[in-house]
């Protein structure tokens with residue numbers, strides 16, 4: 001006799017990386033986090049995260065970065081699944097399988113992206129029916145930029161980066177990312193930023209209206225002039241070669257360049273897809289980056305895709 005009930009099929013969610021178009025870092029708060037004003041853009045470097053019911057909680061990581069991502073309890077995606085289960089009184093464990101293509105510890109929020117994808121996937125697998133707002137609240141418990149990876153597109157982040165507001169952005173932008181061999185630790189880069197500032201008083205960050213205007217034009221030449229990152233001097237202080245990489249990209253024709261978040265990935269904004277190909281070839285030839293990848297932004301946040309058939 002067949003049962004009327006069958007286990008739900010695994011759910012796969014595709015999730016983008018991010019770049020900060022503007023990252024203004026204010027003073028350190030009592031809880032150790034820094035007050036931020038940032039503008040995130042989701043870009044088309046993706047991880048795919050699949051959740052499936054299993055006898056026990058587990059995680060596996062696949063792809064070129066598998067060796068440098070923990071697959072145990074510290075994996076942020078597995079932590080996301082367990083947090084959501086605890087908060088919603090679910091007691092059916094899942095296995096989380098990550099096909100990782102977002103650079104690790106690169107300032108592109110790869111771990112946060114996997115956590116965001118897992119929340120969206122588990123919501124579907126467990127038929128929780130949570131709203132985007134509810135998922136973003138759980139996301140904020142996992143990390144400052146996890147909520148943005150659920151939302152995607154282009155958005156402003158305040159607080160420690162977790163409070164999101166929409167931004168009116170026109171057009172589609174072409175990016176080239178120069179990815180380093182070895183990652184940088186986000187807390188170390190914030191600490192270096194504090195050390196470089198010393199005793200200089202730091203005001204609360206105020207969003208730059210010229211960036212908002214630039215995003216409304218849809219013109220990459222205009223946007224390129226507004227790219228800003230207060231963590232860039234800290235990232236360059238820890239990795240002086242990033243300064244040279246930025247200069248090379250601009251010399252090879254990028255409209256603008258900026259360290260992505262806490263680095264060490266460097267993001268170059270270019271005019272169009274041909275310029276992206278040219279810059280990718282030129283930067284690859286220098287050997288100054290482990291890998292050079294093209295992407296477009298903005299793209300959607302974490303979203304369910306049809307299951308892979310292997």
Ligand SMILES: C[C@@](CO)(OP(=O)(O)O)[C@H](O)COP(=O)(O)OP(=O)(O)OC[C@H]1O[C@@H](n2ccc(N)nc2=O)[C@H](O)[C@@H]1O
Nearest residue numbers: 032033034107108109143144145160186187190261262263
């Ligand atoms: C720098 C940014 C820019 O978007 O991204 P990444 O470059 O790491 O991707 C973010 O602020 C990173 O966000 P996320 O990676 O989620 O950081 P969290 O897990 O919340 O915090 C990790 C650590 O970073 C520092 N931190 C983070 C956010 C913040 N507003 N102030 C901080 O000082 C703290 O030392 C904290 O313990």
Ligand SMILES: Nc1ncnc2c1ncn2[C@@H]1O[C@H](COP(=O)(O)OP(=O)(O)O)[C@@H](O)[C@H]1O
Nearest residue numbers: 075076077104105106107108109110111112114
């Ligand atoms: N699912 C995950 N993907 C990537 N890194 C993870 C994950 N879970 C935990 N980590 C850890 O988080 C650290 C930060 O990774 P990541 O989010 O890629 O960088 P960044 O904060 O620079 O954007 C890594 O060094 C890794 O050890």
